[in-house]
Amino acid sequence: MSAPLPTIDVQAIHWPSVIRHYRLSKGLKQAALAHDLGVTQTMVSRWESATAIPSARIQARLFDLYWASQASVSRDVWLDRIERHPAVVGVINAAGRMVRASRGFCRTFDCDRHGLEGRYLHEAFEGDWAGLYDTLAASGLFEGRVSSAESMDTVTFHDRDGARRTRHVHGLHRPSFLPGPEIVWLLSGAEVSERVRDDVRARLGGQLIVRKAI
Amino acid sequence: MAGGDQSKPGDVTIWRNFLRRYRFTNNIKQAALADDLGVTQAMVSRWESGAVSPAAAMQDRIRALAGASEAMASPLVGWRQHVAAQPGMAAVVNADGVIETASRGLARELELPRGRIEGQGIGSLFAGDLVSLYNTLIAKGFFDGALESVESADVYCFARPRKNRDIGPVHGLHWPHRAEDNRVRWMLTGARISQTDFESLRRELGGQAELTAQD
Numbered sequence: 001m002s003a004p005l006p007t008i009d010v011q012a013i014h015w016p017s018v019i020r021h022y023r024l025s026k027g028l029k030q031a032a033l034a035h036d037l038g039v040t041q042t043m044v045s046r047w048e049s050a051t052a053i054p055s056a057r058i059q060a061r062l063f064d065l066y067w068a069s070q071a072s073v074s075r076d077v078w079l080d081r082i083e084r085h086p087a088v089v090g091v092i093n094a095a096g097r098m099v100r101a102s103r104g105f106c107r108t109f110d111c112d113r114h115g116l117e118g119r120y121l122h123e124a125f126e127g128d129w130a131g132l133y134d135t136l137a138a139s140g141l142f143e144g145r146v147s148s149a150e151s152m153d154t155v156t157f158h159d160r161d162g163a164r165r166t167r168h169v170h171g172l173h174r175p176s177f178l179p180g181p182e183i184v185w186l187l188s189g190a191e192v193s194e195r196v197r198d199d200v201r202a203r204l205g206g207q208l209i210v211r212k213a214i
Numbered sequence: 215m216a217g218g219d220q221s222k223p224g225d226v227t228i229w230r231n232f233l234r235r236y237r238f239t240n241n242i243k244q245a246a247l248a249d250d251l252g253v254t255q256a257m258v259s260r261w262e263s264g265a266v267s268p269a270a271a272m273q274d275r276i277r278a279l280a281g282a283s284e285a286m287a288s289p290l291v292g293w294r295q296h297v298a299a300q301p302g303m304a305a306v307v308n309a310d311g312v313i314e315t316a317s318r319g320l321a322r323e324l325e326l327p328r329g330r331i332e333g334q335g336i337g338s339l340f341a342g343d344l345v346s347l348y349n350t351l352i353a354k355g356f357f358d359g360a361l362e363s364v365e366s367a368d369v370y371c372f373a374r375p376r377k378n379r380d381i382g383p384v385h386g387l388h389w390p391h392r393a394e395d396n397r398v399r400w401m402l403t404g405a406r407i408s409q410t411d412f413e414s415l416r417r418e419l420g421g422q423a424e425l426t427a428q429d
Contacts (some may be wrong), residue, residue, distance in 0.1 A: 041346035068291060072392050077362075084365060086405040087302030104385070104405045106303075150299070154346075170301035170319075190302040190319050190405065205243035212241060 011182060016050045018144035022066060024049075026038050037061060041176040054057075066177040067153075075178060083113075088169060088189040091176070094142035096121045096133050099184070108191045109157040109165055127166075128153035128207060133185075139210050141175055142183050151208040152192075154198040164185040168197040222358040230264040233276070252327075265399040280345055293391065297401070298328070303384065306391070307400040310358040314399070323370075323406070328386075329402055343368035347386075347423060348400075354425055356390060357398045357427050366423040367415040368404075383412035 023033045023044075030048070034041040037058060042107055046052035054062065071078055082089050085102035092098050101116035109115070115124075122130040139146050151173065157168040171189035178184055192200070201207065231352040237247055244262070251272065254424065260266050267275060297304050300317035307313050316324075316331040324331060324339070336348050347366055354361060365387065370381035386404040393399050407415065414420070 056221065058289070070296070070376075073389075081363065081387070084363075084387055085403065086387050086407075087304075087403060088405075107411070133387050152230070153419075172296075172301055173309070174296065186303065188300060190300075191299070196322065203245055203249050205245045209243065209246065210241065 009187070012143060013059075013183060014140060014143040014145055015053055016048050017140070017213045018062065018066075019044070019054070020048050021071075021144070021147065022062065024070070025198060036065075046163075052099060059177065062131055063177040063179065064182045070176070073203070088171075088187070088191065090116070090187040092121060092133070092185040092187060094183070096137070098124070108169070109159075110160050111157070115159055123158075125155045125157055126164075127155035128154045132171075135208065135210065136173060136185060140211065141173070141185055144183055145213050147211045147213045148207060149210040150204060152197055152204060154197070154206065167191050168194060170200050193212065226264045226267045229267045229273075229276075233258070233262050245415060252278055268379055284317075291345040300403075303404040303406075305308075305331075305402045306398075307336060307348075307402055309352075309397065314338070337373065339373055340371060341373045343422060344370060347388075350423060350425075351388070351400060356400065359390060359392075359398055360428060361390065362426045362428045364423055364425050367407075367412055367419055368422065381406065383409060385406050385415055394421070 009039050016075050019033075024032065026033075028036075030044045031041045035043045037044075039058070042125075043052065064107070067075065067085050073081070073143060079091070079100060082091065082100050082102050085104055085151050086107075087102065087104045088108050089100075089102035090098055090105055091100035097120050098120065101113055105152060106112055119123065121133050128151070132153060136142075136146060139149075141149075149172075151171045153171060154168050158164055168191065169189045171187055173188075174186050175183045176186040231415045233247070236242075237244070243249075244258045248258045250277075251258070253272070260395045261268055261410070263292065294306060294315050297306055297317055298317050300319055302319040303316065303323055304317035305313050305320055306315040312333065313331055313336050314333075316328050318328075321328045321331060339343050341364075347368060347370075349362075351361075351364065356364070365388075366386040368384050368386055369385050372380055383406065384404040386402065389401050390398045391401045
């Protein structure tokens with residue numbers, strides 16, 4: 001079984017976004033969410049207007065609800081699955097550190113897990129990913145303010161042995177809700193050719209699209 | 215919601231406002247919306263300038279797209295949309311072997327629009343390894359929840375040979391996902407690999423696929 005994720009100082013989670021976004025994406029009225037959580041509608045309304053912060057128990061419960069809407073397995077199984085994933089899949093924490101890298105991620109950059117895990121994105125890669133991390137962090141991904149993002153990046157990997165490898169990666173980016181409560185960045189992507197890179201950039205109208213949470 | 219009758223005065227304005235509002239609230243570029251609707255960006259631009267309103271059939275498509283996005287609010291919640299947006303090869307396949315959802319990456323590799331993949335059976339698109347993988351999953355009770363995951367090394371071949379190419383060797387990871395209707399779906403993911411990686415993966419897996427049973 002995988003080692004636990006390293007703990008880090010988490011940016012403050014923006015509960016009004018997290019709660020409102022979950023509620024609206026499930027099509028629930030405040031009263032219905034209040035019922036599910038065993039609180040009054042007034043309380044939900046206060047959370048969403050940032051006049052109150054949910055208790056630790058409710059915070060954990062909300063993250064579990066998010067989790068259940070994304071996956072039908074436990075977080076441990078999910079993290080284990082990421083390690084074996086054939087595509088480029090990475091889990092990056094609020095500090096910009098790669099805490100998980102899939103087999104496909106390693107294959108794409110021709111390295112082993114230790115060449116990626118535990119390293120900071122801006123230290124291991126030169127190119128578009130450093131700016132991507134800055135933009136996602138500034139947009140509030142780790143606070144629960146981003147719904148998803150899509151990007152077309154060119155990055156150069158700096159292996160620990162000094163070798164450098166450049167790849168074009170088409171990426172999809174989402175928050176993932178771990179216990180803590182902690183929001184991490186789930187990067188999933190695929191290496192693409194230069195021709196595909198140009199097509200994707202044309203469709204995106206640039207390098208990156210960020211979709212904000214409600 | 216905008217009205218449907220094109221002859222109605224003010225219709226052009228209603229559609230212009232609706233499209234702009236939809237794009238701005240969802241942070242979607244004209245080009246991306248055009249791509250979703252299967253039209254040119256110039257066409258979206260003409261609708262939004264109020265020069266013309268969308269044709270009746272296109273109005274239905276826009277309603278379907280915008281309505282769907284309101285119902286789901288965003289891709290943050292909703293596993294199927296997450297699969298559809300994947301840059302890598304991914305699909306949701308049901309117990310009958312029908313591809314219900316195909317990822318962007320799969321569409322790219324197959325060189326087919328998503329609409330021509332979704333609704334197709336595995337056997338009508340592919341021949342060889344992927345069909346035998348499906349048969350193995352059926353035989354081992356995958357859709358009854360008997361397996362935790364399956365890792366595979368497959369050669370993807372088209373059922374109807376194409377002049378240019380086949381996809382070739384793919385490393386796959388597969389797991390069951392219990393959908394809203396409580397039935398198990400096959401979550402198929404994969405990435406192309408070199409012939410050398412394929413051969414070593416086959417040795418590692420002890421054949422085409424390694425099955426992990428549910429404990």
